[in-house]
Amino acid sequence: MSNSDKKRVQSATLSPDKVMHKLVSLAKRRGFIFPSSEIYEGLSSCFDYGPLGSEMKRNIKELWWNSMTRRHQNIVGLDASIMMNPRVWEASGHVASFNDPMIDDKTTKRRYRADHLIENYIEKLRRDGKEADLKRVQSTYEAATSSEDLNRALYELILAEGIKAADTGSGDWTEVRQFNLMFQCNMGALAERSSVVYLRPETAQGIFVNFHNVRESSRMKVPFGIAQIGKAFRNEIVKGNFIFRMVEFEQMEMQYFVKPGTQAEAFEAWREERFAWYSSTLGINKEKLHWYKHDKLAHYADLAYDIKFEFPFGIEEIEGIHSRTDFDLKQHQEYSGKNMEYIDQLTNERYIPYVVETSAGCDRLFLALLADAYTEDTVDGDERVVLKLSPRVAPVKAAVLPLMKKGGMGERASALCDELSSNFLVQYDDAGSIGKRYRRQDEIGTPFCITVDHQSLEENTVTVRYRDTAAQERMDISRVREFLASQLIGQ
Ligand code: GAP
Numbered sequence: 001m002s003n004s005d006k007k008r009v010q011s012a013t014l015s016p017d018k019v020m021h022k023l024v025s026l027a028k029r030r031g032f033i034f035p036s037s038e039i040y041e042g043l044s045s046c047f048d049y050g051p052l053g054s055e056m057k058r059n060i061k062e063l064w065w066n067s068m069t070r071r072h073q074n075i076v077g078l079d080a081s082i083m084m085n086p087r088v089w090e091a092s093g094h095v096a097s098f099n100d101p102m103i104d105d106k107t108t109k110r111r112y113r114a115d116h117l118i119e120n121y122i123e124k125l126r127r128d129g130k131e132a133d134l135k136r137v138q139s140t141y142e143a144a145t146s147s148e149d150l151n152r153a154l155y156e157l158i159l160a161e162g163i164k165a166a167d168t169g170s171g172d173w174t175e176v177r178q179f180n181l182m183f184q185c186n187m188g189a190l191a192e193r194s195s196v197v198y199l200r201p202e203t204a205q206g207i208f209v210n211f212h213n214v215r216e217s218s219r220m221k222v223p224f225g226i227a228q229i230g231k232a233f234r235n236e237i238v239k240g241n242f243i244f245r246m247v248e249f250e251q252m253e254m255q256y257f258v259k260p261g262t263q264a265e266a267f268e269a270w271r272e273e274r275f276a277w278y279s280s281t282l283g284i285n286k287e288k289l290h291w292y293k294h295d296k297l298a299h300y301a302d303l304a305y306d307i308k309f310e311f312p313f314g315i316e317e318i319e320g321i322h323s324r325t326d327f328d329l330k331q332h333q334e335y336s337g338k339n340m341e342y343i344d345q346l347t348n349e350r351y352i353p354y355v356v357e358t359s360a361g362c363d364r365l366f367l368a369l370l371a372d373a374y375t376e377d378t379v380d381g382d383e384r385v386v387l388k389l390s391p392r393v394a395p396v397k398a399a400v401l402p403l404m405k406k407g408g409m410g411e412r413a414s415a416l417c418d419e420l421s422s423n424f425l426v427q428y429d430d431a432g433s434i435g436k437r438y439r440r441q442d443e444i445g446t447p448f449c450i451t452v453d454h455q456s457l458e459e460n461t462v463t464v465r466y467r468d469t470a471a472q473e474r475m476d477i478s479r480v481r482e483f484l485a486s487q488l489i490g491q
Pocket of ligand 1: 201202203204234236243244245246247249250251253317318319320357359360361362363364365
């Protein structure tokens with residue numbers, strides 16, 4: 001690349017609240033994400049992935065799948081059904097305890113999570129530096145969470161502190177109730193208790209109940225893992241923040257079965273590997289990734305960490321790493337009456353394996369990638385919006401642009417586009433000025449624009465423009481395929 005090809009690129013500083021607004025609008029305008037059933041005014045917390053969104057989501061899932069299954073000889077895949085025998089959810093504890101504490105405001109008719117109201121209140125006391133109040137509320141809240149009558153304890157705390165809803169300023173509360181997050185439906189013609197089935201709230205249980213099927217059919221020996229990507233459903237009380245919290249979403253989960261006593265080591269190894277994946281494979285800015293260690297653990301876990309990302313609306317979870325002990329397999333053994341033990345062929349030892357789980361949300365990750373990539377800058381004084389997505393994640397890998405349609409350039413570009421499209425998603429575009437076409441591609445994150453000009457016809461060369469620097473490089477047409485492939489190689 002010669003110096004004359006270098007462009008002056010200057011990034012703009014964006015306020016976080018504006019970024020979300022801009023992202024939602026770009027996502028709709030360019031076909032990444034649409035509100036679900038929009039012509040009927042949509043459905044709360046449901047979204048559709050458009051042409052570019054569905055390509056990008058496929059890339060994310062494929063990158064995850066490859067780094068879990070292809071790169072680990074001892075991890076295999078599974079695609080279990082969404083609906084399962086309802087006893088599964090009794091055994092897993094979801095029927096009894098997959099609940100959130102809910103509270104309603106009688107005046108505004110709005111519904112809230114009681115624990116969120118208290119946690120936000122605590123956060124405000126911390127921000128305002130009210131140390132004495134903070135200590136008092138924190139210790140009452142801690143006591144409440146382990147109280148026999150959790151609902152009453154939360155309710156009394158909310159009343160005693162006069163906690164109001166931040167969005168309305170109102171606090172005309174009903175009592176706190178537990179609300180089960182599982183969606184129920186009826187299988188078959190009769191809507192009766194015996195026909196109730198649930199839409200799975202996590203993909204993990206499909207893996208646990210198939211433990212022996214997978215192990216035997218794939219001749220797996222502990223330690224080994226089962227990976228799965230699939231839809232999960234939760235009737236969330238609090239919705240919002242675009243695709244961050246949805247009622248129908250996709251999880252990418254892996255359960256790693258280990259010998260009891262070795263779980264701490266496996267946990268550390270997976271913690272490290274999963275954290276590194278976000279920057280090494282997906283190109284997410286490391287500075288925006290954070291660890292969070294859980295003090296309050298789910299009913300099945302003895303250790304849990306979250307990987308969190310700095311979204312424009314706050315630092316929030318994108319993946320959980322959980323040490324799930326032998327809880328799930330033991331429960332399924334008890335409820336199904338089937339032996340869930342593993343027999344070590346070498347030592348003849350029998351045990352129920354412990355499980356280390358890595359559980360990522362595909363939609364949250366999608367949003368994290370968009371938020372991380374969204375940039376406004378100027379190239380030699382021209383303003384543009386650019387999604388600085390990693391080439392692996394970007395939906396379109398290259399745009400092939402004839403400088404002009406006439407003079408044979410259109411045909412040459414179109415032939416190159418056809419040639420590349422057997423390996424990559426590429427777009428041909430001859431509409432408008434070359435500058436406008438670059439901008440259209442920058443906005444959807446296309447990492448390379450390949451231009452066919454007069455020189456191309458004489459010398460069989462093209463220019464390749466790099467999205468982030470806007471710098472250009474001339475290369476032989478025969479090298480373009482290899483160039484694109486080299487940019488997509490990853491872990
Ligand atoms: N099997 C363990 C499990 O489901 P979780 O922390 O409840 O753990 C794992 O969920 C991941 O699933 C989260 O880190 C998040 O990325 C994603 N997730 C959970 N609820 C979600 C929701 N309502 N909308 C979108 N993603 C969600």
